[in-house]
Amino acid sequence: MKYENLKKYNEAKFRRITGIKRATFDKMTEILGNAEKTRRCKGGRKPSLSIEDMLLATLEYLALLDSGYQGINEFLPNALTPYKSSKKHPLSYEQKAFNTKLSRFRAAIEHINREIKIFRICKETYRGKGQRGLIRVKLIACLLNHRRLA
Secondary structure, three states: HHHHHHHOOOOOOOOHHHHOOOOHHHHHHHHHHHHHHHHHOOOOOOOOHHHHHHHHHHHHHHHHHHOOOOOHHHHOOOOOOOOOOOOOOOHHHHHHHHHHHHHHHHHHHHHHHHHHHHHHOOOOOOOOOHHHHHHHHHHHHHHHHHHOOO
């Protein structure tokens, strides 16, 4: 989203999209503008985005990182998501038990991901030719399965 489109929104919608108040956004753009002026005094290429657009893109990216499970059911309708509590609505015993089972299941999957990443083929960019990377990942998965079942 461009900042030009965001200008016309009221304060509540602006805060819902960016996560901060408009005054805070303006102060941040002022600070970034001053930093950009001091950085650009030595020359260099002009950025393709305005400072407001760069800040908006950064805020949207941080919101995506922090969102956790929010919106996952749009893409995966059968996804298991943990229950969340609040001060007004504490979790019931069944919900806590479900969260515990889900976290144990996720921990087991994360341990398998860790073992695959030890081979470094899934951890780093594959620089081999063509589809060989997929074959190598499958071979590593077979090795790990064999070791687990043996």
